[in-house]
Amino acid sequence: MILDSKIPEGPLAEKWTKHKFNVKLVNPANKRKYDVIVVGTGLAGASAAASLAELGYNVKAFCFQDSPRRAHSIAAQGGINAAKNYQNDGDSVYRLFYDTIKGGDYRARESNVYRLAEVSVKIIDQCVAQGVPFAREYGGLLANRSFGGAQVSRTFYARGQTGQQLLLGAYSALSRQVANGKVKLYPRTEMMDVVTIDGKARGIITRNLITGAIESHSAHAVLLCTGGYGNVFFLSTNAMGSNVTAAWRAHKKGALMANPCFTQIHPTCIPVSGDHQSKLTLMSESLRNDGRVWVPATVATAEKLRKGQIKANEIKEEDRDYFLERKYPSFGNLVPRDVASRNAKYVCDEGRGVNETGEAVFLDFRDAIKRDGKDTISAKYGNLFDMYQQITGENPYEMPMMIYPAVHYTMGGLWVDYNLMTNVPGLYALGEANFSDHGANRLGASALMQGLADGYFVIPYTIGDYLAQNPAGKIGTDHQEFQKAEKEVKDRIQKLLGIKGEKTIDHFHKRLGKIMWDYCGMARTEEGLKKAKAMIKELKAEFWSNVKVLGDNEELNQSLEKAHRVADFIELGELMVDDALNRNESCGGHFREEYQTPEGEALRDDEGFAYVAAWKYIGEGQEEELVKEPLIFENVKLTQRSYK
Amino acid sequence: MNLTLKIWRQKNNSDKGGFKDYKLGGVSEDMSFLEMLDVLNEELSGKGEDPVHFDHDCREGICGMCSLYINGKPHGPQQTTTCQLHMRSFHDGETITIEPWRAKAFPVLKDLVTDRSAFDRIIQAGGYVSVNTGGVPDANEIPIPKTIADMAMDAAQCIGCGACVAACKNASAMLFTSAKVSQLALLPQGQVERKTRAEKMVAQMDAEGFGACTNTGACEAECPKGISITNIARMNREYFSAVVSSQNV
Ligand SMILES: Cc1cc2nc3c(=O)[nH]c(=O)nc-3n(C[C@H](O)[C@H](O)[C@H](O)COP(=O)(O)OP(=O)(O)OC[C@H]3O[C@@H](n4cnc5c(N)ncnc54)[C@H](O)[C@@H]3O)c2cc1C
Ligand code: FES
Numbered sequence: 057m058i059l060d061s062k063i064p065e066g067p068l069a070e071k072w073t074k075h076k077f078n079v080k081l082v083n084p085a086n087k088r089k090y091d092v093i094v095v096g097t098g099l100a101g102a103s104a105a106a107s108l109a110e111l112g113y114n115v116k117a118f119c120f121q122d123s124p125r126r127a128h129s130i131a132a133q134g135g136i137n138a139a140k141n142y143q144n145d146g147d148s149v150y151r152l153f154y155d156t157i158k159g160g161d162y163r164a165r166e167s168n169v170y171r172l173a174e175v176s177v178k179i180i181d182q183c184v185a186q187g188v189p190f191a192r193e194y195g196g197l198l199a200n201r202s203f204g205g206a207q208v209s210r211t212f213y214a215r216g217q218t219g220q221q222l223l224l225g226a227y228s229a230l231s232r233q234v235a236n237g238k239v240k241l242y243p244r245t246e247m248m249d250v251v252t253i254d255g256k257a258r259g260i261i262t263r264n265l266i267t268g269a270i271e272s273h274s275a276h277a278v279l280l281c282t283g284g285y286g287n288v289f290f291l292s293t294n295a296m297g298s299n300v301t302a303a304w305r306a307h308k309k310g311a312l313m314a315n316p317c318f319t320q321i322h323p324t325c326i327p328v329s330g331d332h333q334s335k336l337t338l339m340s341e342s343l344r345n346d347g348r349v350w351v352p353a354t355v356a357t358a359e360k361l362r363k364g365q366i367k368a369n370e371i372k373e374e375d376r377d378y379f380l381e382r383k384y385p386s387f388g389n390l391v392p393r394d395v396a397s398r399n400a401k402y403v404c405d406e407g408r409g410v411n412e413t414g415e416a417v418f419l420d421f422r423d424a425i426k427r428d429g430k431d432t433i434s435a436k437y438g439n440l441f442d443m444y445q446q447i448t449g450e451n452p453y454e455m456p457m458m459i460y461p462a463v464h465y466t467m468g469g470l471w472v473d474y475n476l477m478t479n480v481p482g483l484y485a486l487g488e489a490n491f492s493d494h495g496a497n498r499l500g501a502s503a504l505m506q507g508l509a510d511g512y513f514v515i516p517y518t519i520g521d522y523l524a525q526n527p528a529g530k531i532g533t534d535h536q537e538f539q540k541a542e543k544e545v546k547d548r549i550q551k552l553l554g555i556k557g558e559k560t561i562d563h564f565h566k567r568l569g570k571i572m573w574d575y576c577g578m579a580r581t582e583e584g585l586k587k588a589k590a591m592i593k594e595l596k597a598e599f600w601s602n603v604k605v606l607g608d609n610e611e612l613n614q615s616l617e618k619a620h621r622v623a624d625f626i627e628l629g630e631l632m633v634d635d636a637l638n639r640n641e642s643c644g645g646h647f648r649e650e651y652q653t654p655e656g657e658a659l660r661d662d663e664g665f666a667y668v669a670a671w672k673y674i675g676e677g678q679e680e681e682l683v684k685e686p687l688i689f690e691n692v693k694l695t696q697r698s699y700k
Numbered sequence: 701m702n703l704t705l706k707i708w709r710q711k712n713n714s715d716k717g718g719f720k721d722y723k724l725g726g727v728s729e730d731m732s733f734l735e736m737l738d739v740l741n742e743e744l745s746g747k748g749e750d751p752v753h754f755d756h757d758c759r760e761g762i763c764g765m766c767s768l769y770i771n772g773k774p775h776g777p778q779q780t781t782t783c784q785l786h787m788r789s790f791h792d793g794e795t796i797t798i799e800p801w802r803a804k805a806f807p808v809l810k811d812l813v814t815d816r817s818a819f820d821r822i823i824q825a826g827g828y829v830s831v832n833t834g835g836v837p838d839a840n841e842i843p844i845p846k847t848i849a850d851m852a853m854d855a856a857q858c859i860g861c862g863a864c865v866a867a868c869k870n871a872s873a874m875l876f877t878s879a880k881v882s883q884l885a886l887l888p889q890g891q892v893e894r895k896t897r898a899e900k901m902v903a904q905m906d907a908e909g910f911g912a913c914t915n916t917g918a919c920e921a922e923c924p925k926g927i928s929i930t931n932i933a934r935m936n937r938e939y940f941s942a943v944v945s946s947q948n949v
Contacts, residue, residue: 103833106833107832107833110832110833121757121763121765122755122765122815122816122817123816123817123819123820123860124820125764125820125823125860126757126758126763126764126765126860128757128758128763130758130762130763130764130859131758131760131762131763140839140840142840178834180839181836181837181838181839182831182833182834182836183839184836184839184842184889185829185831185836185837185889186828186829186831186889187828187829187852187883187884187887187889187890189849189850189852189853189856189883189887190839190849191849191853192843192844192845192846192849193846194846195843196843196844196845196846196849197840197843198839198840214853214856215853215857217762217857219762220762220857220859221853221856224856227823228823228827228828228829229828229831229833231820231823231824231827231828232824232828232830234820234824235824235825235826241820243817243820266809295757295758295759295763296756296757296758296759297757329730330728330730330731332728332730332731332735332736332738332739333735334732334734334735334738334759335759337759337760338760443760443761443784446761446780446784446786447732447784447786449730449786449788512833512834513833513834516833560742560745560746561745562738562742604745604746604748606745606748606749606750606751607750611711611712611810612712612753612809612810612813614751614753615745615751
């Protein structure tokens with residue numbers, strides 16, 4: 057199988073403009089003859105659904121929450137990047153492109169990343185026009201902050217609730233189209249399968265989460281905007297319902313899954329407090345603008361601290377190790393996430409971790425408060441400080457925060473070409489659900505940018521190219537492929553309900569999460585991964601013979617919802633391990649201990665692995681087939697990533 | 701700690717429903733309220749009993765999905781969301797009563813899960829600026845005074861959870877509706893449709909069966925995001941100035 061990434065010819069900076077001119081168009085009067093299904097109403101889905109409806113397409117939008125406004129994008133805190141260069145500090149489209157490629161450790165497509173940087177500036181304009189209340193300076197113009205992996209201030213924000221405000225903006229545009237009758241909403245509806253007819257995506261099968269009804273929906277194109285799969289680790293910063301089900305079912309229907317092992321572990325999360333923990337809470341990366349990361353310089357001091365014999369704020373300056381500032385003087389506390397996370401792990405592994413479990417480092421605002429005053433710090437981060445106090449019971453204005461890395465984002469996802477189409481014609485993937493722009497590590501504030509770029513400014517152009525080549529007119533749901541897919545979904549539900557085993561669903565999810573975290577988390581080895589693979593196989597067999605799923609299909613049944621998701625996570629987990637085993641190099645968030653520089657930095661192998669690893673599903677219980685898309689770098693020089 | 705939980709159980713929308721008591725031991729203070737319910741549900745599932753259904757997703761106090769009426773207060777004793785409420789706010793031996801939001805416009809679907817789609821329909825009635833994607837001016841073309849932008853942001857922080865409705869004896873949705881009306885009325889981008897927006901959103905609010913506002917301020921007191929009732933005053937001004945010159949009604 058050969059993957060065609062459809063990257064347009066020509067110089068990097070002209071590719072998108074040329075492509076927009078070259079793609080086929082659907083004339084305005086014909087657009088209403090095409091139906092488009094959008095699964096997911098996060099930034100990617102809501103922006104796509106609204107924009108396509110504005111153009112005249114008939115859109116159906118699905119989400120599993122009770123309202124589209126609650127998609128997981130709502131939780132993003134820190135900000136959104138755009139190469140506006142409003143600060144006059146040397147930013148440009150090229151610099152954002154370069155930072156993103158380098159930040160991704162040279163494992164992303166140049167053409168896609170350049171386009172992302174190019175359209176970034178329009179996103180901010182669009183959001184402001186919708187009434188998104190971004191932070192402003194006293195002169196009335198937009199304010200910016202800096203984020204990891206960049207030396208310019210290009211991050212736009214709305215207090216610590218940027219994702220919320222951007223999503224509510226996209227949701228308002230979506231709501232307007234609902235009122236116009238161009239979008240039909242299906243909340244509390246879960247996509248259970250993709251339907252393909254003659255190799256093309258023609259619809260989906262859904263389950264109504266209130267009544268349990270299994271339904272068919274047809275369309276000329278299907279867009280999966282279903283977010284990331286970080287919950288494969290059980291504990292992550294993702295919302296509880298975030299899942300891989302939509303993407304995984306598409307994968308089993310032929311769509312390739314690319315770089316599944318590329319996971320982002322975010323350095324600044326509130327540490328785990330006990331076994332009851334259901335999710336982890338992120339403290340926005342923006343905190344690293346003013347907070348200083350440190351641990352005690354010696355194991356002895358750290359031990360005293362853990363035993364409660366000494367308090368953090370009593371530790372003298374010379375007994376502190378500001379390890380990021382020490383090792384990376386030019387980026388300091390603002391090194392990219394993978395670097396910050398790995399270094400936190402190292403100091404904890406050395407025995408210098410700071411909370412009871414020894415798995416935490418400090419993020420200290422003492423100096424910032426001294427410098428700028430408590431009010432200034434509170435104005436910038438007040439809600440985050442409050443949240444921290446709410447969860448931990450400690451006051452971060454007086455005591456340094458404790459943080460530890462946690463799973464946060466998945467760079468891997470469905471393989472897509474330059475048009476955001478998967479290898480299944482008519483099936484698209486947008487936002488975190490695709491693999492396209494962040495390589496092996498995503499820079500902070502770039503996911504929101506990508507979600508909105510995909511939905512507002514890319515898909516409205518590229519979808520026309522496909523639709524124009526496909527006849528309009530109703531596609532019925534009476535085709536046998538719909539019936540077949542419906543039956544498969546119903547059978548699977550009956551199978552799950554029929555197991556009547558002894559272990560709860562969470563039991564399996566927690567076990568899977570631990571395997572993934574221990575062996576396919578921040579540091580990976582061949583030996584560990586092989587072990588993990590065997591353990592997951594065992595877990596899968598046990599799940600399908602001993603899981604207890606209560607209740608019936610014909611009701612609101614949260615156990616059944618969860619069971620579907622966990623079953624898919626288990627299969628995905630195995631593929632992630634395969635992918636991590638295949639990639640005999642370290643890059644970005646993928647750190648194989650066998651491959652590191654003498655200083656402990658990730659050691660890439662550009663000769664062997666400058667490719668996208670896309671995996672093809674072959675059949676139940678069979679090893680997936682690896683398909684490579686070579687990455688060609690014509691504009692940037694591949695170098696050892698250095699933030700020193 | 702050991703707790704007695706008095707929980708509203710209702711099989712579906714047409715079921716009458718009623719309270720059921722559960723004993724739960726081994727609850728730690730560091731647990732969030734929802735994690736405490738997770739523990740209960742693991743126990744129930746282990747015994748083959750239907751777990752207690754409740755809405756939740758982000759567990760970070762921002763999606764607005766969680767929605768429990770705890771000991772007679774929406775989101776419980778603290779001014780925060782249920783998912784951010786921690787068990788250190790309760791004490792050993794306590795009996796905790798847990799109910800769904802109670803409002804005609806929010807029918808119960810199962811146990812503690814309600815249908816809040818009425819809120820979506822209020823936004824659909826006019827909670828937006830009518831701009832299409834593309835073709836908008838540069839983001840810095842219209843400066844907005846920081847104080848105005850900040851006030852708009854204060855209103856925009858609403859998470860649409862419905863606590864304001866649950867807190868109100870009339871089940872009024874004025875705080876929710878006014879937060880959106882205010883945000884857009886404050887910003888230059890919202891000016892063009894200012895009048896019709898207030899009118900249409902208020903009309904939809906009434907059509908959904910939410911009650912009238914009698915200014916008791918219960919909504920503001922229970923709002924986990926601290927949305928102020930000054931927004932209601934602003935919406936009233938918007939609304940009255942709109943109906944005076946209205947061509948719609
Ligand atoms: C705590 C946190 C903070 C973050 N902060 C930032 C930040 O500051 N800046 C930044 O750039 N990025 C940030 N991110 C990352 C960013 O928020 C996400 O990557 C991004 O919002 C994903 O958007 P999306 O539209 O792709 O998917 P989502 O917002 O996850 O939406 C997924 C949608 O798909 C639907 N869905 C999923 N599965 C199904 C199914 N089977 N059937 C039906 N519907 C389904 C859901 O209902 C939902 O509507 C943060 C992430 C987290 C977890
Ligand atoms: S679960 Fe999202 S606000 Fe509580």
